Amino acid sequence: MSPRESANNVDPMFLSRWSPRAFLEKPIPEADLMSLFEAARWAPSCFNDQPWLFLYSKSEKDKALFLSLLMDSNQVWAKAAPVLAFALTRKHFSHNQAPNRLAAFDTGAAWMSLALAAHKIGLATHAMGGFHQDAAYEKLQVPRDKFEIQCAIAIGYRADADTLPTALRDRETPSQRKATQTIAAAGSFPKDLLY
Amino acid sequence: MSPRESANNVDPMFLSRWSPRAFLEKPIPEADLMSLFEAARWAPSCFNDQPWLFLYSKSEKDKALFLSLLMDSNQVWAKAAPVLAFALTRKHFSHNQAPNRLAAFDTGAAWMSLALAAHKIGLATHAMGGFHQDAAYEKLQVPRDKFEIQCAIAIGYRADADTLPTALRDRETPSQRKATQTIAAAGSFPKDLLY
Helix, strand or coil: CCCCCCCCCCCHHHHHCCCCCCECCCCCCHHHHHHHHHHHHCCCCHHHCCCEEEEECCCHHHHHHHHHCECHHHHHHHCCCCEEEEEEEECECCCCCCECCCHHHHHHHHHHHHHHHHHHCCCEEEEECCECHHHHHHHCCCCCCCEEEEEEEEEECECCHHHCCHHHHCCCCCCCCCCHHHCEEECCCCCCCCC | CCCCCCCCCCCHHHHHCCCCCCECCCCCCHHHHHHHHHHHHCCCCHHHCCCEEEEECCCHHHHHHHHHCECHHHHHHHCCCCEEEEEEEECECCCCCCECCCHHHHHHHHHHHHHHHHHHCCCEEEEECCECHHHHHHHCCCCCCCEEEEEEEEEECECCHHHCCHHHHCCCCCCCCCCHHHCEEECCCCCCCCC
């Protein structure tokens, strides 16, 4: 696949960050892992409600549990990552318990901060929508009326693509994007926007 | 208010970015504005669907329309910002039109990239959940069955706090955050987590 090319001048971190599947089985120092949550912590949010919660695997037992909640297609590669995490969203505002319309959106902002902070210190992250929903709520004991599990996240150091099963090796490359003009438009909703 | 202090070592950009209300009435060069959407463009997303769309004000007419859609409490300060934008989410996947459970979350990731890219080049951003929902869908001609408007965003250069109405001056300071241990926990859902 061709390398990523920026259509506009932009800080290189946005282009050089990507979501690999090949991870080294190398532990992450605790301080480095905490620095990722520290970055997430400072994301902006509606009413500064900070509706995000990250559960992460610390023990081998946590890791085995978290891994078992992923779809098989993700377990195949995510098992090598030293840390697995789940990004959760608190659905109601802390100050009045009203539904927070922007809770998922704000949690996405915290996740992006985490991903960029990881990239900055040589760690890679890969978010996964593919996990067993019912099992995840049950086994992680997440109160479904109050929290939503958004995604799982693999965190670790990149490994060579040839550590992956054959079928995944060819996909181990940064993905491309749509043209900038299809994601940013001047004025009202663009009538000619096609997907 | 006390300055922001990091509990863990983290790239300074996460702490130094904040959401001011005082903006200079100074235009943003087109290339700089485009570089923000370029950063958003490279955010990760479920199935690489890139479910975000940013509408931004280019003409004075756009600006007046966008401003009119904000709650009065936001219009008071956001009127000075040279660019207003709305962050939209496409609710269905492009490849099969199925509902995209992670669309808002992924759009939040794109927004965070935009906010950090702005900060990197000396621009400030401030997202607002407070806008007139029905009017925004109607006036921006957003197809409500297909897209969701997440928030409005003011973009521009910071001004002195004394350019703000008196009531807002004291609030013109970076907001604080909850302790890191309340947003990141090892293992399953923490039973003692209180809000």
